[in-house]
Amino acid sequence: MPDFPQSKPSDASRPPMPGHRGVSLRRPGGGIRLGSVAGIEIGLDYSWFVIFGLVLLTMGAGYLPSELPGTSHIVIWVLALLTTILFFASVLGHELAHSILARINGLPIEGIDLFILGGIAKLQEEPHSPRQEFIIAIVGPLTSFVIGAVFAVLWIALRPISSPLAVVAEYVAQINILLGAFNLLPGFPMDGGRVLRAVIWLRTGSLRQATQVATSVGQFFGYALIILGLVELFVTQSFSGIWLAFIGWFILQAAQASYQQLLMRQSIAGVKVREILSTTPPIIPAHISVHDAIDRYFMEYPASVFPVMHGASRRCER
Numbered sequence: 326m327p328d329f330p331q332s333k334p335s336d337a338s339r340p341p342m343p344g345h346r347g348v349s350l351r352r353p354g355g356g357i358r359l360g361s362v363a364g365i366e367i368g369l370d371y372s373w374f375v376i377f378g379l380v381l382l383t384m385g386a387g388y389l390p391s392e393l394p395g396t397s398h399i400v401i402w403v404l405a406l407l408t409t410i411l412f413f414a415s416v417l418g419h420e421l422a423h424s425i426l427a428r429i430n431g432l433p434i435e436g437i438d439l440f441i442l443g444g445i446a447k448l449q450e451e452p453h454s455p456r457q458e459f460i461i462a463i464v465g466p467l468t469s470f471v472i473g474a475v476f477a478v479l480w481i482a483l484r485p486i487s488s489p490l491a492v493v494a495e496y497v498a499q500i501n502i503l504l505g506a507f508n509l510l511p512g513f514p515m516d517g518g519r520v521l522r523a524v525i526w527l528r529t530g531s532l533r534q535a536t537q538v539a540t541s542v543g544q545f546f547g548y549a550l551i552i553l554g555l556v557e558l559f560v561t562q563s564f565s566g567i568w569l570a571f572i573g574w575f576i577l578q579a580a581q582a583s584y585q586q587l588l589m590r591q592s593i594a595g596v597k598v599r600e601i602l603s604t605t606p607p608i609i610p611a612h613i614s615v616h617d618a619i620d621r622y623f624m625e626y627p628a629s630v631f632p633v634m635h636g637a638s639r640r641c642e643r
Contacts, residue, residue, distance in 0.1 A: 356368050356369050356370045356371055356373075356438065357369045357371075362421060363421070363424075363425055363428075364428075365421065365424045365425070365428070365434055365436060365437060366435075366436035366437070367417065367436065367437050367439075368436055368437070368438045368439070369438070369439050369440075370438050370439065370440035370441070372440050372441035373439045373440050373441060375441050376440075376441045376442070376443075377409060377413065380409045380412060380413075381405055381406060381409045384404075384405035384408050384409060384496075385401055385402045385405030385406075388496070389401050389404055389405055389408070389492065392492045393488065393489055393492055396489065400489065404489055404490075404492070404493055407493060408493050408496055408497065411493070411497045412497065412500060413439060415469065415472050415497065415500065415501050415504065416439065416443050416444045416504070417437065417439065417444060418468055418469075418472055419444065419465045419466075419468050419469050419472075419504065419505075419508075420437045420444040420445065420446045420465070421437065421446075421468075422464045422465050422467075422468035423446040423461055423462075423464060423465045424437055424446045426460060426461050426464045427446070427448055427452075427461050430452070430453075430457045430460070430461065431453075432448055432449070432450050432452065432453075432457070432461070433448070433449040433450060434446065434447065434448060434449065435447040435448075435449050442572065442575055448461075451532070451587065452523075455523045455524070455526040455527035455535075456523075456527075458519055458520075458522060458523035458526065459519075459520060459523035459524070461519075462516045462517075462519035462520045462523065463516065463520055465505075465508060465516045466504075466505035466506070466508045466509050466516050466517075467505070468505075469501045469502070469504045469505030469508070470501070470502060470505045472497075472501045473497075473498045473499070473500075473501030473502040473504075473505065474498075475498075476494045476495075476497040476498035476501065477494075477495075477498040479494040479498075480494035480495045480498055510546060511539075511542050511543075511546070512542065512543045512545075512546030512547065512576050512580070513536075513539035513540055513542060513543035513580050513583065514543065514576075514579050514580060514583045515543070515576065518539050518542065518543045518546075518580070519539070521538075521539050521542060522535045522536055522538075522539035523535075525538050525539065532587070533587065533588070536583070536584055536587050537584060539580075540580045540581065540583065540584040543576055543577075543579075543580030544576075544577055544580050544581065546573070546576060547573045547574065547575075547576035547577030547578075547580060548573065548577065549573065550569055550570065550572055550573025550576065551569075551570045551573035551574060551577070552573075553566075553569055553570075553573075554566045554567065554568070554569030554570030554571070554572075554573060555570055557569060558570070606628060606630075606631065606632055607622055607625075607626045607628065607631060608631070608632050608633070608634050609622050609631050609632070609633045609634070610633075610634065611633050611634060611635045612635075618631075
C-alpha cells in the first residue's frame with residue numbers, strides 16, 4: 326500500500342508528508358524499471374522524481390542547515406542526498422516486507438512502484454484468509470519500526486563521533502517510526518485499514534462486508550485529512566497543509582476504488598467466457614463501403630467489435 330512519510334515534527338521547516346537484473350529500462354506501463362530484489366521487480370513512477378526533489382530540497386535548504394549551523398554547503402547537500410536516499414530506501418524496505426511475505430503466502434506480486442506519495446506493493450490477488458491479510462498488512466509497519474530502532478541505535482552511537490551523521494541517523498529513525506505509526510491508522514487501503522479489514526473478516530466471515538466497513542472508515546480518514554490539511558493551510562499558511570489534503574484525497578479515492586474492484590472480482594468469479602460470449606455476432610461483408618458499415622452495422626448493433634468476412638452477403642442476426 327502507499328506509504329506517507331513525515332518529517333521531524335518539532336522542526337518549523339519540516340518537509341511535506343509524502344510507505345530483472347540489468348540496467349534501468351522503461352517500463353511498459355510508464356516509469357522506469359530499477360531492477361529486482363528477491364525476484365520482485367522495482368519500478369519508479371515519473372511522479373517519484375517530484376517528491377524526491379522536494380525532500381532533497383527541504384533537507385538541503387531547510388532542515389539540515391537549521392540542525393547543523395556553520396556546516397559548509399557542500400557537506401550539507403551531500404548529507405541531504407544521503408538522507409533522501411535512506412528515506413526512500415526505508416520506504417522500499419517497508420514495501421519489500423509486504424511483497425516477500427505475500428509471496429511466502431502464495432500470493433503473486435506484480436512488483437513495487439515508488440511514486441509521489443511513497444510506495445505501493447502491487448498484489449495481483451486478494452489475500453485468501455483473514456490471517457494472510459493481517460500478517461501481510463502488519464509486517465510493513467513492523468519493518469518501519471525495526472528500521473527506526475536500528476537508526477536510533479546508530480544515532481546514539483554516532484553522537485560522540487560525528488554530529489552530521491548523527492543528525493542523519495536521528496532523522497531516518499524518526500521518519501521510520503512516524504511512517505510505521507501513520508500506516509497503522511485504520512484508513513483502508515493503508516496497512517492499518519487492512520488490519521481492520523482482517524479483524525472484521527475474521528469475525529463476520531465475509532470479505533465483502535469487511536471491505537465495505539473498512540472502506541467507510543478509510544473514507545472517513547480521507548475526509549478528515551482533507552479538512553485538517555485545509556485548516557493547516559489557511560491557519561498556518563503552510564505548504565504541508567496542501568500535501569495533507571492531497572493525501573486525504575488519495576486515500577478517499579483509493580478506498581472507494583478498492584471496494585469497487587472487490588465487487589467486480591466477486592461478480593465475475595466463476596463466470597465462464599462462453600456464458601457472456603455472443604455466438605452469432607453481426608458479420609460485415611468485406612465488399613461494402615465504410616458508409617454502409619456505419620449505417621447498417623455500427624449504428625444499429627450495440628457491439629464494439631464486428632467480424633469482417635470475405636464472401637459474406639448478408640448480416641448474421643443475433
